[in-house]
Amino acid sequence: MTLTRRDLAAGSGALLAASTLTAPAVLGQAKPRVVVIGGGPGGATAAKYIARDAGGAIAVTLVEEDETYQTCFHSNLYIGGFKPYDALVHRYDTLVSAYGIILARTRATQVDREKKEVVLSDGRRLPYDRLVLSPGIDLKYDSVPGWSQAAEEIMPHGWKPGRQTQLIREKLDAVPDGGTIVMIAPPNPYRCPPGPYERASMFAHVLMQTNRKQAKIVILDPKESFSKQGVFQPDWEKRYGAMIEWLGPKVHDGIKSVDPKTGTVVTGFETYENCAFVNVIPAQMAGQIARDAGLAPAGGYCAIDPATMKSTADPSIFVLGDACNAGDMPKSAFSANNQAKVAAMIVRSELANGPSFPARYLNTCWSLVDTDDAIKVGGRYEPRDGRIAAIDTFISQPGESDEVRKQTQAENTAWYAAITADMFT
Numbered sequence: 001m002t003l004t005r006r007d008l009a010a011g012s013g014a015l016l017a018a019s020t021l022t023a024p025a026v027l028g029q030a031k032p033r034v035v036v037i038g039g040g041p042g043g044a045t046a047a048k049y050i051a052r053d054a055g056g057a058i059a060v061t062l063v064e065e066d067e068t069y070q071t072c073f074h075s076n077l078y079i080g081g082f083k084p085y086d087a088l089v090h091r092y093d094t095l096v097s098a099y100g101i102i103l104a105r106t107r108a109t110q111v112d113r114e115k116k117e118v119v120l121s122d123g124r125r126l127p128y129d130r131l132v133l134s135p136g137i138d139l140k141y142d143s144v145p146g147w148s149q150a151a152e153e154i155m156p157h158g159w160k161p162g163r164q165t166q167l168i169r170e171k172l173d174a175v176p177d178g179g180t181i182v183m184i185a186p187p188n189p190y191r192c193p194p195g196p197y198e199r200a201s202m203f204a205h206v207l208m209q210t211n212r213k214q215a216k217i218v219i220l221d222p223k224e225s226f227s228k229q230g231v232f233q234p235d236w237e238k239r240y241g242a243m244i245e246w247l248g249p250k251v252h253d254g255i256k257s258v259d260p261k262t263g264t265v266v267t268g269f270e271t272y273e274n275c276a277f278v279n280v281i282p283a284q285m286a287g288q289i290a291r292d293a294g295l296a297p298a299g300g301y302c303a304i305d306p307a308t309m310k311s312t313a314d315p316s317i318f319v320l321g322d323a324c325n326a327g328d329m330p331k332s333a334f335s336a337n338n339q340a341k342v343a344a345m346i347v348r349s350e351l352a353n354g355p356s357f358p359a360r361y362l363n364t365c366w367s368l369v370d371t372d373d374a375i376k377v378g379g380r381y382e383p384r385d386g387r388i389a390a391i392d393t394f395i396s397q398p399g400e401s402d403e404v405r406k407q408t409q410a411e412n413t414a415w416y417a418a419i420t421a422d423m424f425t
């Protein structure tokens with residue numbers, strides 16, 4: 001069954017409400033139809049830029065299962081006490097009221113590529129001329145022996161927004177002075193390469209502020225090196241002394257198991273018992289809807305054409321953000337937002353005769369180390385040899401002045417305001 005305007009009006013409440021129905025030509029056959037799955041930096045940006053710049057010539061439906069979007073970006077600043085949780089929460093209302101986007105507030109369960117239809121959780125179908133997929137990541141719950149989805153309440157990951165982020169802060173607050181926090185970092189490729197290390201910085205900041213100076217943070221990393229390592233590590237020493245200890249795989253010899261009941265982490269070299277808090281950040285893969293659509297290899301990410309952001313498996317489908325393999329671009333909100341603008345341009349050029357230009361991409365990832373002390377890494381990217389390749393890159397340097405670091409944090413704050421306005425207003 002195909003979703004119609006009347007179905008939306010009669011819908012179960014999972015589908016959006018009155019304001020949605022004022023949108024012009026709901027799913028009308030006369031207009032080309034674009035369906036976007038996922039209302040994060042990839043999907044919300046794509047939906048807005050397609051609808052706004054096509055000036056009503058394209059019908060855009062955004063399928064998003066959650067009522068609000070809660071950002072993982074800047075969630076570490078919430079954990080560090082620099083932001084209230086409310087500041088991470090955003091709504092989709094303006095996308096509906098200002099741009100006529102139809103919001104289907106439900107889960108997409110299947111992409112029928114043959115019929116070019118998206119199946120919703122209640123069985124209804126949305127036909128599309130182009131589909132934009134930006135479902136983010138799924139966690140590999142079996143990637144850390146002894147850990148599981150059932151254990152995520154006790155050993156939280158905090159790598160998806162909402163309750164998980166808040167649990168991390170609660171667990172941090174309960175750490176006694178002298179207690180040990182173990183963070184298990186993820187293998188590449190994963191969402192937000194500097195994220196675990198910014199988070200460790202925020203743990204240390206809170207512990208210092210609350211006079212728990214004998215607590216320790218041990219990062220067990222499956223990687224030989226990590227993003228901005230040459231800047232993070234000297235900064236940690238300067239700010240937090242020996243509180244943060246990073247151990248690469250040659251030192252810890254692998255994570256053998258965790259036991260959520262006893263708070264134990266066993267590595268090849270050492271057993272950490274009675275940990276005050278274990279933060280397991282597991283391996284990751286493209287969100288389920290993209291994997292089920294046959295756009296990603298098992299347990300992996302979707303291949304894309306770097307000039308268009310189209311899936312290499314299906315020219316009617318674009319895959320954005322964390323779910324795709326974007327070459328040298330990291331999995332970040334900044335990247336997803338940028339990729340969405342390339343996809344929106346291509347969609348408008350194909351469906352509404354809009355202009356198109358060669359794809360160009362940008363990214364910057366800022367990380368807060370301590371109050372008014374932020375560092376950054378980033379670059380400019382272009383399609384090269386079938387992939388998105390870095391053309392210029394930059395990175396903060398160890399030993400920069402306090403003024404530079406303060407300015408870097410001011411950029412970080414301004415970026416958050418700008419990207420969330422770009423996505424949702």
Ligand SMILES: Cc1cc2nc3c(=O)[nH]c(=O)nc-3n(C[C@H](O)[C@H](O)[C@H](O)COP(=O)(O)OP(=O)(O)OC[C@H]3O[C@@H](n4cnc5c(N)ncnc54)[C@H](O)[C@@H]3O)c2cc1C
Pocket residue numbers: 037038039040041042043063064065066069071072073074075076106107108109134135136137158159160191192195199287288289320321322323331332333334335336364365366
């Ligand atoms: C701790 C942490 C810190 C970070 N800090 C930064 C930072 O400082 N800067 C930065 O640029 N990035 C940062 N990131 C990374 C950033 O959050 C992600 O890269 C970004 O959210 C990816 O956007 P996306 O659109 O690909 O996916 P998401 O943001 O995950 O959005 C996907 C959306 O799709 C919806 N969805 C999924 N499947 C379905 C379905 N089947 N049906 C309906 N809806 C569905 C989900 O509900 C979700 O709203 C951070 C991440 C973490 C974890």
